[in-house]
Amino acid sequence: MIMELIYKSEVYNIIGAAMEVHKVLGNGFLEAVYQEALGVELDERDIPFEFEKEIPVSYKGVVLKKAYKADFVCYDKVILELKALSTLSTDHEAQLLNYLKATGFKVGLLVNFGQKSLIYKRFVM
Secondary structure, three states, rough: OOOOOOHHHHHHHHHHHHHHHHHHOOOOOOHHHHHHHHHHEEEEEOOOOOEEEEEEEEEEEEEOOOEEEEEEEOOOOEEEEEOOOOOOOHHHHHHHHHHHHOOOOOOOEEEOOOOOOOEEEEEEE
C-alpha cells in the first residue's frame, strides 16, 4: 500500500530553499546567519513563512503561559527547526517531536546546516 506524504510539495519547497542556502554559505556559520539567509531564500521563492513565530502550548486542555517560539512556520502548517551543529542527536529529534505534540502541528522539519552536506529530517505526528 502506497501512502501519500502529507504536505509533500510544501516540504519539498522548504528543503530546496534550505539546500540553496547551504550551497551558497556552506557550513561553519552560526545558526542565526542561516536563519536570516533562509528567510531571504524563502522570500525569493514566494514560500509563505513566519520567522520566530510564537505558538501556544497546551497541557491537558489548558493553554500555558510559556509559548514555543518556532524558528519558522511555513505555509501556516510546517514547523521548521534549524540547527548549525557538527551532529544532530536524538535530543534534537525529541525536541521537534515534542513541539509537534504540544502545538498540534502535523509536520516538522529539522534542518542542520553544520555539516558538509545539508542534513534534514521530516517528522509527522
